[in-house]
Amino acid sequence: MTRTNETRQPPVGQAEPRPGMSRPAVVVHGVHKSYRSGTLDTPVLRGVDLVIETDQLSVLSGPSGSGKTTLLNLIGCIDRPDRGDLTVLGRQVGALNDNQLSDFRRDHIGFVFQNFNLLPVLTAYENVEYPLLLAGVPTDERKRRVKAALDQVGLAAQLRHYPSQLSGGQRQRVAIARAFVKAPALILADEPTANLDSENGAAIVALMRTLQRQHNVAFVISSHDPQLKAHADRVYPIRDGRLLPPEATPVRAEIAAPSLV
Amino acid sequence: MFSLNSLALPLRNVMRNRRRTLVTLITLIVGEIALLIFGGYANAVVDGMQTGIVQQIGHLQIQRKNYFLLGTGSPMDYGIADYRKVIAAVEADPQLKNMVKVTTPLLQLQGIAGDFNRGVSRTVAGYGYVAADQNRMREWNEYRFPIEPKKIALPEGQSDVVSLGIGVARTLRLCDALTVPNCPKGEVADKNPGGKAMPDDIGALTELEAASPNLPASDGQPRLDVLAATANGAPNVINARVAAAESLGVKEIDDSYMAMPLEMAQQLVYGRDTPQVTSIVLQLRSTADIDTVRARLTRIIQDHGWDLEVLDYRTLFPAYDQTRGLFASIFGFILLLIGTIVLFSVANTMSTVVMERTVEIGTLRSMGMRRAGIARQFLSEGLIIGTLGTVLGCGLAVLCALAINSAGFTWTPPNSIEKIPLVVHMFNTPDLIVGSVAALLLLAAISSLLPAYRAARIPVVEALRHV
Structure with a gap:
């Protein structure tokens, strides 16, 4: 990763924690990213600066092709920027090799996908258990955490169900439990409600918000779902690969417990 | 509660597309049976030849130099x-x-x-x-x-x-x-x-x-x-x-x-x-x-x-080693043919599997699985197919051998005017079974290597975007 020589605007949010504040979860500085299609380079991110605080639910908002998923991928350490610096949970991830990045994701980052991405040959229990297996968590501890996670998302009765035996909303709950079960410091969700109907979408949003607060985790979501924006602590609009000033979000003193479908 | 171990996921993935797995298994099973039956038959011919020679000229002869x-x-x-x-x-x-x-x-x-x-x-x-x-x-x-x-x-x-x-x-x-x-x-x-x-x-x-x-x-x-x-x-x-x-x-x-x-x-x-x-x-x-x-x-x-020397039956009867060599070369040729079919069959299956499960690869990688873990998983699947095919092939070959041995078939070898029993010697030495199983397993592993390597090299983002 290289730092650009351009004169930088200060990152959206704050580059350094203020006295008494915790370290930011993510610091993005001058990040550029292009995708090559044949001989043509298509810029997707054009010098993005961003600071995401811990313990907050942040939404990257924008239309299709705006670059929000690309930014989410960079923050999730599953892609590398062409230029710019990226610090995730205090770690300069640009300096990490592929194995180190894999280990970093395994230990610190959870993912929720638009299409749920559950492993079809594994039951709900086993899908949630899998990240703990990768992390080498002992059997007893694993069992306790998997059951607790599935209980939290309201699927204690569907432990043995395969993804094909679950509804869309239930699958996404399993995916959320899978992301939370290893107690990561950062969870990223790419359009988590895009494949759900409005009722299930609302329930999933409420669930994510509740879990985010219970676990005190930094939650970054790419979405243009207004429900999500309404629950967010911060909304970062992106247009044409550039980050716009954050939108104001409704102040929420209390989030009601989700009504589980 | 079923607990996942390193083999559970590959095993379930192998059973995911049963028809495709079955076709690949049949290739391996038929190949294993062909190798073992021909190898057993060749063993029987050579053993029969040795028996005839040893009955007539013994194992060793002491002669004047x-x-x-x-x-x-x-x-x-x-x-x-x-x-x-x-x-x-x-x-x-x-x-x-x-x-x-x-x-x-x-x-x-x-x-x-x-x-x-x-x-x-x-x-x-x-x-x-x-x-x-x-x-x-x-x-x-x-x-x-x-x-x-x-x-x-x-x-x-x-x-x-x-x-x-x-x-x-x-x-x-x-x-x-x-x-x-x-x-x-x-x-x-x-x-x-x-x-x-x-x-x-x-x-x-x-x-x-x-x-x-x-x-x-x-x-x-x-x-x-x-x-x-x-x-x-x-x-x-x-x-x-x-x-x-x-x-x-x-x-x-x-x-x-x-x-x-x-x-x-x-x-x-x-x-x-x-x-x-x-x-x-x-x-x-x-x-x-x-x-x-x-x-x-x-x-x-x-x-x-x-002033004496000791000669063995192989020296006294050179046709014995020539016959062994002939059967060994035919066996090698059959192994080459079957090996090629197995190689392409397993490689084709594993390549299709990798293509179908590209998004899954991206998911596992995003969860923190290393490239080596992805490669290991697909390699394991190839080895599971290979193991299942060769083990089932061995079992069926044993049944075939028992059927042939009890059928009472006879044949007349070249340069002979007497019929001898047509039998299959599969169990006299472990070399045949162990060798053929090892060869096909190795080929299954080799066939899986390239698809597994390719699976491991897919960038995570590309894998997740795969349709």
């Missing part, structure tokens, strides 16, 4: 005079006692057999045997072929009889007397048909021998004159009864074979001189002991300062 290379043309110059001492030394050796089944002398000679008065004769390869020892040798059946031991036609305990190969019997017009099969009818032995007259001195010698008071009166069995050169180069003739004709399984041998008691052969070759033999034949209880016994024999020979 260079008799094998030079002595067959003049066997009289390469006799073992003190063969009884050699046999006694072998039989007295405590190490050899449990490994050697038969130790017996053999005198080979070249001669002419004929009824000179009827004008029929032919050259013969004579074998002076101890008939009882030869019959014990024919009981050897280490590989348990479903055959009954066949005694040699030379009667035990009689000193004035010979037996002939059926080809010799036909030539000497003894078809009716010896009930030889496949004799052309209407062929009448003319007086000296187209041949030269017997020299007068040989004729006189023959008549003298036939009138010998030492010979018992004829009991209706045909008689023959056997003419050979003595060790001193003088002609010697013995008149003998013909007990029977037998088939040795190879026409060329049947056309020249004549067996006689050792004493008769020694009298024919050495007259009143010290009797000798050309070989001392050793048959072992197990072929596996051959190197140990040979080393021990060599030591005994060295200790006694005898």
Whole structure:
């Protein structure tokens, strides 16, 4: 990763924690990213600066092709920027090799996908258990955490169900439990409600918000779902690969417990 | 609650597309069966050949040095005079006692057999045997072929009889007397048909021998004159009864074979001189002991300062190794064909699997699985398919082998006129099963390597975007 020589605007949010504040979860500085299609380079991110605080639910908002998923991928350490610096949970991830990045994701980052991405040959229990297996968590501890996670998302009765035996909303709950079960410091969700109907979408949003607060985790979501924006602590609009000033979000003193479908 | 382990996920993935897995498994199963059945058949042929050879010439022979290379043309110059001492030394050796089944002398000679008065004769390869020892040798059946031991036609305990190969019997017009099969009818032995007259001195010698008071009166069995050169180069003739004709399984041998008691052969070759033999034949209880016994024999020979050498049946009968080599090359060719099919079949399956599960690869990688973990997973799936295919193939091949072995099929090998049981020897040595399983497993692993490597190299973002 290289730092650009351009004169930088200060990152959206704050580059350094203020006295008494915790370290930011993510610091993005001058990040550029292009995708090559044949001989043509298509810029997707054009010098993005961003600071995401811990313990907050942040939404990257924008239309299709705006670059929000690309930014989410960079923050999730599953892609590398062409230029710019990226610090995730205090770690300069640009300096990490592929194995180190894999280990970093395994230990610190959870993912929720638009299409749920559950492993079809594994039951709900086993899908949630899998990240703990990768992390080498002992059997007893694993069992306790998997059951607790599935209980939290309201699927204690569907432990043995395969993804094909679950509804869309239930699958996404399993995916959320899978992301939370290893107690990561950062969870990223790419359009988590895009494949759900409005009722299930609302329930999933409420669930994510509740879990985010219970676990005190930094939650970054790419979405243009207004429900999500309404629950967010911060909304970062992106247009044409550039980050716009954050939108104001409704102040929420209390989030009601989700009504589980 | 089922707990995932390293094999659970690959195993379930293998069962995910059952039809495709089944097709790949069938390729492996058929390949494994073909390899094992052909390999077992080749083993049976080679084992059968070894059995036939060992029954006739033993595992090892002690001979005068260079008799094998030079002595067959003049066997009289390469006799073992003190063969009884050699046999006694072998039989007295405590190490050899449990490994050697038969130790017996053999005198080979070249001669002419004929009824000179009827004008029929032919050259013969004579074998002076101890008939009882030869019959014990024919009981050897280490590989348990479903055959009954066949005694040699030379009667035990009689000193004035010979037996002939059926080809010799036909030539000497003894078809009716010896009930030889496949004799052309209407062929009448003319007086000296187209041949030269017997020299007068040989004729006189023959008549003298036939009138010998030492010979018992004829009991209706045909008689023959056997003419050979003595060790001193003088002609010697013995008149003998013909007990029977037998088939040795190879026409060329049947056309020249004549067996006689050792004493008769020694009298024919050495007259009143010290009797000798050309070989001392050793048959072992197990072929596996051959190197140990040979080393021990060599030591005994060295200790006694005898001018002898030890030769094994593979040296004495080179066609054995040639046949083994032939079957090994055919097996190798079949392995190459089957291996190629397995290689492409498994590779095709695994490539399709990787393509279908690209998003899953991205998901696992985003959860923190390293590239090596992805590669290991697909490699495991290839190995599971390989293991299932080869194990099932082995099981079915065993059933096929049992069916073939109990079906009672027979076949006639090349250069043979006797049918032998068609069997499959799969279990005599683990080499065949272990080797074929290992080869196909290795191929399955190799076939999975490239798809697994490609799966591991897919960028996470591309994998997640895959449609």
